[in-house]
Amino acid sequence: RKDIEDNVNAPFLGDIPYHEGGGKAGIVVRETGRDALSEAFRILRSNMTFMSVSAGTDIRTILFTSSDPHAGKTFVATNLAMTLAMAGKRVLLVDLDLRRHALSSQLGHSNSKTGITSYLAGTVSDVESMIQNSGFHQNLDVIYAGVQPPNPAEMLLSDKLDKLIAEMRGRYDYVFLDSTPAMSVADAIITDRLADLCIYIVREGVLDRRQLPDIERLYREKKLHNMCIVLNSTRARRHGYGYGYGYGYGYGYGYGYGDDYKEVSYRKRIKHFFRSLAHKVKR
Template identity: 35%
Template sequence: MRFFTKKKKKLSNDSMENGVHMIAAADPSSVISEQFKTIRTNIQFSNADKTYKSLMMTSSFASEGKSTVAANLAVTFANQGLKTLLVDADMRRPTINATFSIANPKGLTNYLTDRDFDINEAIYETSTDNLYVMPSGPVPPNPAELLNSKRMDVLIDSLEKQLDLVIYDAPPVLSVTDAQVLSTKVDGTILVVRQNVAEKEAVRRTVELLRHVKANIVGVLLNDTEISGGNGYYGYYGYGYYGKNEKKS
């Protein structure tokens, strides 16, 4: 039985090798950075009864821009004065090392596999005030099991007590089970969908899998959209936010 009809493409390693584009830090007054500020506001007001302390970014498949969105949103929240931590929970295809120029970093897997490890050794300051990052660390053989461990629960609880917001950059939902596991532990999940790349059936299946584990889907971010009236540059990096109450297609 076939669910998805597009041919399998070779995954790009560009973001792993060169990092993601941090426009919210490089040009905070740009049109694109303003879009991220709008997304931040929509997230903050999506639930009047609760302040999100932890958010997970994921997608259906790789190369939809989830790591770019996660990093730029983290900068945007930090610029608002919130003590923000960006955690690279994509242990198979990490990007934080390259994005923030951290060589041979210790990170999340070090803490999850070594009971004597000091978590402070895995948290790095950045050039952006209030923004800290936690790399994924060495690639483990069992990422999903580590994310589903009691030690991960303890870490999430501890980080939420020490910080204003923790953003987890998780693997794609349809590739591995990691994102489903992590979605049950955080306050909210945001699905990044890249226009003209994501397949409708794949997105529907992703939402089904997240709902199956009772993940709190805060909204869907449509990435790489054309901005009306914009030039080519801004059109390439357009972002839109769609909340839980949007009509299904």
């Protein structure tokens, strides 16, 4: 967190503690849970509401993006949406990752025939047929990505998308847009026009510290509307040091990433550290 606060001027919305594995479809918050994760998402919900009040703006549409493909943006989006749903808010999750379909895959609808790509392509005109309940809470609905298109960036520029989101804003308290990593492809920047707030996910142990100036540049140049930072997968103690796993976001159409929320276990990291240390001592 100190690295972020020292290098990025964007508001810090909150942090999410490390969680091994995940619940069904990545949903880990519980309605009456007093565990650290459930409490962290409640704090995030409160901070987001306070941010809306203090700014004097009506925050309804929220874009989720990151630098790295494994930052856990879909994990944060789904659990924050669930936290709001449990508080009585009507929430719609929209999978705007038309390339990888991370949200749709997590919820078991990676190739839905009535997804948003079919609507934007004109093969589906009935909006109601796209909206499906998540199956986790009556207040939480989803619009899946649909069939993978050959031209995702061009599709996201469509006026039909603007009209759809405007209609959904009138029907739901919150509309969550799960997009691609902002430094991978242009999709997140393109869809930012639809958002009142952008939550930028940074994952501890994954982000290369040398990318922090890039995040600051996005904020300073206002490439993302009302950008704020959420630090994901924080630990009470630091188990390592260095620059994380490096870059790895230079790819185009058909890129391979997923928010499966997995990482090397603590024991493996410690074992790797001592092996490296022993190798250096031997040399």
